[in-house]
Amino acid sequence: MTEPVPVALDELIEQVITWPSGMPVRAMERVLALGEAAVPAITDALARGQDDEARDILWLIVLLGELCSPLAIEPLTHQLSRTDLDLMAQAAGEALAKIGPPAVPALSELAQSGDLLQRLYA
Secondary structure: OOOOOOOOOOHHHHHHHOOOOOOOOHHHHHHHHOOHHHHHHHHHHHOOOOOOOOOOOOHHHHHHHHOOHHHHHHHHHHHOOOOOOHHHHHHHHHHHHHOOOOHHHHHHHHHHEEEEEEHHHO
C-alpha cells in the first residue's frame, strides 16, 4: 500500500471551490486538519473568488466557521456586509457565531450601524 501524496493547501482550496456538485467533504476535512494555519490561504481565496461565478465560495465561509479562528472575523464580517450575496452573508453570520465571543464586538458594531439586512444577519 502506498502513502497518499500530500496535496498543497492551495490545491485543496481549489478542489473545494470548484467541486462539481454537493459538498466537497473529503477536501474540506483535509483543509480543516491543517487548523488555524489554513485561515490566511482560505481568506485570500475568499477575497479572490468574490465575483468569480465558476467558484463556490460558500464552502470557504463554512471552513472559516468550522475553524473557529479569530483571524477569520474581519473577512467574515466583510462577507456579512455584502448583503447583495444573500446566502453568503447569512453563512458568514453563522460562521461568526461559531467563532463565539471574539466575534461579538464586530457583530455588535454591524447590528448597530449596518443596513437592515446586515443588522438582521448580525
